[in-house]
């Protein structure tokens with residue numbers, strides 16, 4: 001099995017798409033989830049583009065230490081210096097420099113000649129290399145660039161020290177066979193190419209982003225750039241979950257592997273939707289609401305007899321919560337914590353205690369707590385915590401009760417929660433723990449007041 005590097009650009013290309021912008025705190029939450037998901041590279045942003053993006057890249061570089069953290073820069077000194085400023089605290093920084101190479105971009109956008117383009121690309125890579133060993137170069141609009149000139153640029157940036165050469169189908173124009181041929185041409189013609197990693201970055205304007213990515217991989221690319229839920233400029237980028245699961249389900253034809261923890265795909269998708277407010281289309285492959293729904297009678301009959309009749313992968317393998325696990329007031333903290341994780345939220349014990357207290361109050365009123373109730377509850381926690389941080393420095397998480405409570409109760413619970421030690425009077429202390437929680441090794445730690 002050939003190992004493929006997964007380069008996630010949800011926080012850069014994805015974030016650039018309409019309606020998907022994220023603030024620093026939101027990007028940080030997503031970055032932690034991408035870390036849990038096991039991606040190799042997180043492109044955290046485009047530091048020169050705004051103060052907020054600079055702050056987000058710097059914050060992520062400071063706390064997310066396992067994956068490579070990349071920052072994007074145009075091929076000019078001020079962008080590269082700014083990117084380095086944001087990345088310098090990272091355990092494994094990467095500067096990602098790009099410059100358009102197609103004649104149409106050179107003539108109308110950049111107004112420079114091919115010679116100037118070549119020189120600028122080399123200068124930019126040299127400057128980036130002076131800061132950081134790990135330098136990626138992207139010839140923007142590569143698929144509409146004269147292949148002879150493209151090979152010249154790639155050869156020059158490899159000689160200048162680039163360690164990854166990314167070939168972007170910036171406008172989503174190429175087809176699988178054509179893109180595979182382009183990657184092969186680069187491997188055959190460019191001197192020194194064997195020393196660097198070739199990467200594919202495909203857009204989905206014709207719905208071919210994932211197919212084109214696989215064509216590139218088959219032709220020798222060993223890094224793939226993609227996003228959660230396939231978000232990205234215009235029609236989006238290649239979808240990370242589709243690439244990962246295609247490899248997992250069809251190793252006979254796609255004999256590649258990644259370090260991605262597939263059970264974290266659905267949580268990542270859910271968290272992204274929640275953070276951006278952009279819903280996933282119901283029929284989206286792998287993580288859409290209907291991806292594992294079987295409505296037709298004949299399908300249901302087959303599924304009941306043997307799931308393999310219509311199911312090529314299990315919902316559990318991509319982290320879709322087991323719908324048979326109903327959350328109600330008798331559910332324990334372990335079950336609640338597990339469902340929160342499946343929805344993309346990891347809590348430490350103290351936070352989970354806080355969530356649990358409010359969950360119990362809610363469950364008492366509405367009997368069955370659905371995922372959307374839980375997402376709403378958690379969102380309220382984050383908002384309240386952020387408000388409180390703004391007003392009076394760090395304080396414990398506080399959760400107002402949801403609107404589903406009666407009006408008088410809402411008022412009562414919209415006040416900040418009292419600290420744990422004073423909450424005994426609510427009577428919740430005596431609630432029995434769910435058997436699931438009791439079987440859990442950490443059961444004692446989940447007890448009230450511990």
Ligand SMILES: [Zn+2]
Pocket residue numbers: 013168170201203232233237
């Ligand atoms: Zn792109």
